[in-house]
Amino acid sequence: MKTDEIIKLYNEYVMPTYLKSPLVIARGKGARVWDIEGKEYLDFFPGWAVSGLGHCHPFVVKALKRQLSKTLHVSNNFYNELQGELARVIIKNSFDGKVFFANSGAEANEAAIKLARLYGGPDRFETISMENSFHGRTLATLTLTGQEKHRQGFEPLPEGFRTVPFNDIKAIEEAVNEKTIAIIVELIQGEGGINVASKEYIRFLRRFCSKKDILLIFDEVQTGMGRTGKMFCFQHFGIEPDMMSLSKTLGGGFPISALIAKRKLADTFTPGTHASTFGGSPLACVSSLAVFEAIKNNDLLLNAENMGEYLFERLKTLKEKFSFIKEIRGIGLMLGVELSRQGKLIVDACMKEGLLLNCTQDKVLRILPPLTVNKKDIDEGIRLLEKGFLSQL
Ligand SMILES: Cc1ncc(COP(=O)(O)O)c(C=O)c1O
Numbered sequence: 001m002k003t004d005e006i007i008k009l010y011n012e013y014v015m016p017t018y019l020k021s022p023l024v025i026a027r028g029k030g031a032r033v034w035d036i037e038g039k040e041y042l043d044f045f046p047g048w049a050v051s052g053l054g055h056c057h058p059f060v061v062k063a064l065k066r067q068l069s070k071t072l073h074v075s076n077n078f079y080n081e082l083q084g085e086l087a088r089v090i091i092k093n094s095f096d097g098k099v100f101f102a103n104s105g106a107e108a109n110e111a112a113i114k115l116a117r118l119y120g121g122p123d124r125f126e127t128i129s130m131e132n133s134f135h136g137r138t139l140a141t142l143t144l145t146g147q148e149k150h151r152q153g154f155e156p157l158p159e160g161f162r163t164v165p166f167n168d169i170k171a172i173e174e175a176v177n178e179k180t181i182a183i184i185v186e187l188i189q190g191e192g193g194i195n196v197a198s199k200e201y202i203r204f205l206r207r208f209c210s211k212k213d214i215l216l217i218f219d220e221v222q223t224g225m226g227r228t229g230k231m232f233c234f235q236h237f238g239i240e241p242d243m244m245s246l247s248k249t250l251g252g253g254f255p256i257s258a259l260i261a262k263r264k265l266a267d268t269f270t271p272g273t274h275a276s277t278f279g280g281s282p283l284a285c286v287s288s289l290a291v292f293e294a295i296k297n298n299d300l301l302l303n304a305e306n307m308g309e310y311l312f313e314r315l316k317t318l319k320e321k322f323s324f325i326k327e328i329r330g331i332g333l334m335l336g337v338e339l340s341r342q343g344k345l346i347v348d349a350c351m352k353e354g355l356l357l358n359c360t361q362d363k364v365l366r367i368l369p370p371l372t373v374n375k376k377d378i379d380e381g382i383r384l385l386e387k388g389f390l391s392q393l
Contacts, residue, residue, distance in 0.1 A: 001036075002036075003022065003023075003024050003035070003036060003037065006024050006036075007022060007024075021347075021348070021351060023035055023041075023351065024036045027055075028043065028046075028051065028054075028055025028056055029054070029055055029056055030054040030055060030056075030370065030372060031044075031046070031054050031055075031369060031370050031372065031373055031377045032055070033046075033055060033356070039354070040354060041351070041354050041355065041356050042354060042355050042356070042377060042380055042381055042384065043055070043356045043369075043370075044355060044356060044357050044367050044368065044369045044381050045356050045357050045358040045366065045367065045368055046368070046369075046370050047248075047253065048222075048248065048358075048368075049222055049227060049248040049249055049368050050248045050249065050251070050253055051249075051252070051253050051370065052225060052226070052227065052248060052249025052252070052291075052368075052370060052371055053249065053252050053291060053294055053295075053300070053370055053371055053372055054370035054371075054372045054373075055253070055370075056253070057252055057253075057290070057291075057294055057372070059252075059290040059291070059293055059294040059297075060252040060253060060254070060287050060290045060291060060294070062290070063286040063287060063289065063290035064254065064283060064286060064287055064290075066286070067082075067282055067283055067286040068283075070282070071282050072281070072282065072283055073278070073281050073282065073283075074281070074282055076275065076276075076277070076279065076280070080282055080285070082282050082285035082286055082289065083101065083280040083282075083285050085285070085289065086099075086101075086280070086285045086288050086289055087099040087101075089289060089292050090246075090258060090260060091260070093231045093232070093292070094231070094232055094244060094260055095240040095241075095244075095260070095262065096262065096263055097260050097261050097262045097263050097265070097266055098260070098261060098263065098266035098267070099258050099259070099260050100115075100258065100259045100261070100269065100274065100276075100279070101256065101257070101258050101276065101279040101280025101284070101285075102256075102257045102258070102259070102276040102278075102279040102280075103255045103256060103257055103276065103278050103279060103284075104136070104247055104255065104257050105135075105136055105219075105221035105222075105245065105247035105248065105257055106135070106136025106137055106138045106141045107136075107138075107257055107276060107279075108221065108245035108246060108247055108257040108258060108259045109135045109136050109140075109141045109144065109184070109217075109219060109221075109245050109259075110136070110138055110140055110141055111245075111259040111274055112182070112184065112217050112243050112245055112259050112261075113127055113140050113141075113144070113182070114269075114273075114274055115243065115259070115261055115265060115266075115268055115269055115274070116181045116182040116215050116217070116243075117160075117181065118268045118269065118273060119181065119215065119265055119268045120181030120182075123178070123179065124178070124179055124180065124181040125159075125160045125179060125181060126160045126161070126162060126177075126179040126180045126181060126182075127144060127160065127161055127162075127180075127181065127182040127183070127184060127217075128161075128162050128163070128164055128172070128175055128176065128180060128182070128183045128184070129144045129145070129146050129161065129162075129163050129164075129183075129184045129185070130146050130163060130164065130165070130166040130184075130185055130186070130189070131146040131147075131163050131164065131165050132146055132147060132166055132189050132192030132193065132195060132361075133145055133146040133147070133163070133166070133184075133185070133186055133189055133192055133219070134150075134189070134190065134191035134192060135184065135186075135219055137150070139154065139157065139158055140158050140161075142154065142157075143157040143158050143161045144161055144184060146163035146166075146192075147191075147192070160179075162175055166185075166189065166192075166195060166197070167195075167197060167198050167201045168201075169200075169201060169204050172204075172205065172208065173208075176208075176212065176214065180212075180214055181214060181215060182214060182215040182216075182217055182243075183205060183209060183214060183215070183216055183217065184217040184218075184219055185197060185202075185205065185216075185217070185218060185219065186218070186219045186220075186221075186222070186223065187202065187218060187220070187223050187233040187234060187236075187237065188222075188223050188228070188233060188330060188331060188334055190222040190223070190334070190360070190366070191222075191360050191361075192360070192361065193336060193338070193360055193361040193364040194329055194330045194334065194335065194336025194338075194360075194364055194366060195329075196330065196331060197237075199236075199237055199238075202234075202237045202239065203237065203238070203239055206239040206240075206241075209242070215242040215243060215265070216241045216242050216243075217241060217242065217243040217244070217245070218232075218233070218234050218241040218243075218244045218245075219244075219245050220232055220233055220234070220244050220245060220246055221245055221246060221247045221248055221257070222248055222334070222368075223334060224244070224246045224248070224249065224250065225246065225248070225249035225250055225291065225295070226249065226295050226300050226301050226304050226332075226371050227249065227304065227332060227333055227334050227368065227371070228304070228308075228331040228332035228333070228334055229301055229302075229304045229305030229308055229331065229332035229333070230301060230332075231295070231301060232244065233331070236331065240262075242261065242262050242265060243259060243260065243261045243262070243265065244259070244260045245257065245258070245259050245260075246258045246259075246260070249291065249371075250288050250291065251287045251288050251291065252287050252288070252290060252291040252294075253287065254283060254284050254287035254288075255278075255284065256280070256281075256284035256285070256287065256288055258280075295371070298372070300371040300372065301371075303371060303372065303373075303374075304332045304333045304371045305332055307333060307369070307373050307374070307375070307378060308330075308331070308332035308333045308334075308335070310375060310378055311333070311335060311367070311369070311373075311378050311381075311382075312328060312330075312335060314378060314379070314382045315328045315335065315337060315367075315382070316328060317382075318337075318382065318385065318386060318389065321386075321389075322389050323340075324339050324340045324341050325337060325338075325339060325340075326338045326339060326340050333367075333368060333369055333370075333371060333373065334368055335366075335367045335368075336360075336364045336365065336366055336367070337364065337365040337367065338363060338364050338365075339363045339364070339365065340363070341363065341392075342359075342362055342363065343359030343362065343363050343364065343365050344359050344362075345392055346359070346365065346388050346389065346392055347359045347365070347388075349387075349388040349389075349391045349392055350384060350385060350387075350388035352388075352391075353384045353387045353388055353391075354384055355381055355384035355385060355388065357385070367381075369381070
């Protein structure tokens, strides 16, 4: 089929929930994808960080192939070695606790809200989140999401949620009351425009939550799994959360998500209080185990840190050339370039040049190259981005 025929199929049969670029992707390898006409693109936003190790990482592909001939699914009423082993590996790399497996970021956050409510009992049910945050599209997680535009039309929204300005200590002190059971925060707001939490703020939240027996939840759906040069972004801050949600890179391309909860909390969930039919399937678990193995064996945390610094420096050289670049920010390979103009035209221009990027909050270019990216890819990406900028002068 040709590009326009495939787009026609979507227009006829697929619900129009996404703003789409007119690109039909046929295959991917590493930091590259190819469209059905064979044109190559450098992908600096691989599947919203799902393909965080690059497309079709050989460890992930090999693990999936091996598993395909064994079992595709094991009901969660039985045991499977892979799920237990993955939970152990996640805990070993994060903080002491237990894991609940699901399939998407929203589901992991939904599980966090439910676990917090069970732990808090009937009188403590309120969760506080941040303005400009993004936590998912289910009714509860979009209520948690601190952006009005995502909630419009879906009222009445569930009760027990409140948002406060991000990085604002006073706002938290004022918002918390006897009903508050949890505070959820992204350490770098992704969809919100690559806004980095300050160390002072996060360390305050930790002290404040511990003092008041409020649960501190980090949504690491986008920041987790090496993206910022550490396995989890919270490891830059010198403190631990009570819960953490993960997804995206966790499966290296295969759908999986996880909620990790400290040991004191985890057994609040008992049989029947929460579940997910597909959660932690053998295929998902082998993919995720392969992701951990690849990060470790190929020194990808160090690569993310080094390549992140290199990309940051190269972006700074562009800032000197183009006055419409206002700021470059982020940690590791999670970077944002804030413009004083609309970013969509630049994203479209870059796509024509052969570079895939994202724009969020209208004016922030979001750049999340795979953790496997090298200097040559970055030099090429900067060259293509510059061409995209020049075409818009
Ligand atoms: C920080 C964060 N949390 C949650 C989600 C929701 O994940 P999903 O779309 O897999 O439900 C996203 C998705 O972009 C995200 O970036």
